[in-house]
Amino acid sequence: MKKLLLVYIVLIGTLMAYLYMVFVKEDNSALLDEPEGLHGTLDEKYVMVNFLAGIDYWKNGLKGFEDAAEALGVSVEYRGSTQYDVQEEVMVLEQVIARSPAGIAVSAIDSEALNPAINKAVEAGIPVVMFDADAPRSKAYSYIGTNNYNAGVTAARKMAELTGGAGKVGVITLPNQLNHQERTRGFEETLEKEFPDLQLIGIADGKGDQMISEQKVRDLLGRFPDLSGIFVTEANGGVGAGNAILRLNKLDQVKIISFDTDKGTLDMVKSGTISATLAQGTWNMGYWSLMQLFHLRNRIVNPMSQDKGDSSIPPLPTNIDTGITVVTPDDVDQFYAK
């Protein structure tokens, strides 16, 4: 009988310990977790919206967006227009907003056309940040991407290094797009200030097209046979310029600086046809877009910005420059997609 009582006591003790664990300890562990670490829940869904969604250029940015989501324990989705079509991106963005996601990172095909949709989202309490291509007059909280003016400055300094700082140079660009205007302006103003012996003899519209850009370079070389260098502000034009100097047998005379790191560009850097290309920090654009959206969503922001709703005080940094890397034949290998 005494033995049986002992068994009872042990078992009842166990029951009490069990009940204690279920009801008390769960609370306790929740208390311990809360102040440690930034994390959300999987039902917090953040959406990345862009245009020409299928092209390789976006892969690294999406990877950064996903990596940040994994680190924070939240979900992501990727949507974009399939065509280079302003109205299609507006429609995609409207559809995303209708489902009230936790936040949206947008790359704008046009610096004005998306503003009504962006503003509607912000006014409805959905955080929006811009990445890669800004909409500066929208209500989006920030821009995360390349400082394009500074990229032009870097291109000018590299051009001076490649050409010995003297001679005639040209630019092939997209004169109607803000990003490309800034790249051109940074290049031009740096030549004027720092390299007065490098003369900018022409700025041509390559229309983002390989064949048209090749023809524009041929035209420039027709008018200025002693041309020393060309800065091309986007990748298709860079390959077009490369083809032009290959076919005209001007490889040793004309130094080309291009933009971005698609396979065609990297191949021409590797062979020496393009002397250098400017790589953008696309992984960081994606990673820090998600990080900012998470902070806006969970109101981990400048306390002063929360005092009133329509305050002009920025809740978080307004402009994040993800930097530029000059890619030359020496280090081109590490830029190929893996």
Add this chain to the structure above:
Amino acid sequence: MKKLLLVYIVLIGTLMAYLYMVFVKEDNSALLDEPEGLHGTLDEKYVMVNFLAGIDYWKNGLKGFEDAAEALGVSVEYRGSTQYDVQEEVMVLEQVIARSPAGIAVSAIDSEALNPAINKAVEAGIPVVMFDADAPRSKAYSYIGTNNYNAGVTAARKMAELTGGAGKVGVITLPNQLNHQERTRGFEETLEKEFPDLQLIGIADGKGDQMISEQKVRDLLGRFPDLSGIFVTEANGGVGAGNAILRLNKLDQVKIISFDTDKGTLDMVKSGTISATLAQGTWNMGYWSLMQLFHLRNRIVNPMSQDKGDSSIPPLPTNIDTGITVVTPDDVDQFYAK
């Protein structure tokens, strides 16, 4: 007897459930926690280093640094020179480096003098970021602070609004400091480009001193009695300019735009002596400095930058603009320290 058996079964079942919880579920919850959330440990200590450590200006930045540390579950420490003394800040920084902290955020009293110490830390594997005042030629990974050129642009546009876009304006600044040169350049270039009827008639050195700045404003008003506005790029000079126009009874004629939000400046904004002052995003400087250091320390960075140690690929964003807020009599109250 059957009843007793039932009691036994229930109690034994409870024992098994308890054992399951202790041995199996703990493991399980550890597995669930790990990939969720960014967090460090309290023995990860991050240090903020600045100069004139006692002044109010740093309080918000330190609060942001502490708030980020609390969110991530890491430790912080605050060190700085007590005087406005380059060698003292170098010495403080050397002492901090000697204790191998997890990372250091530095505000540089001089844009060159700290470079050897900063570079030594980075070469020893200690992450360093700059905040508020940059050392652009050092090996620090990034700068987090106000884009001073853009602050000057904002000041110019506000000045145009206050003066009706026409008249004579002057600048009181510190012509030898990079931040102040940038503010002045942004102001001057924006007047030239956007407001040709606003004429910049003089740039004077106020030496960061209230009395000297007051005298410089008196001199300007002596030479140009019809002066319409003054942009002062730092707070002491702003109060000096305010005293000058009060004593000369020019309050209605001369609009002053100043910088920062110390009590003396805010009081003059409240009374209307200073028409507007530019508030910096100091909380965000501290918060995002710690966030970047944490990412560098724990190698949550652009995967491409890790392929080789001396890579030129930025591991994280190189430049973070924390933005500017124009403070006017309407919203001055929320800027007083609480």
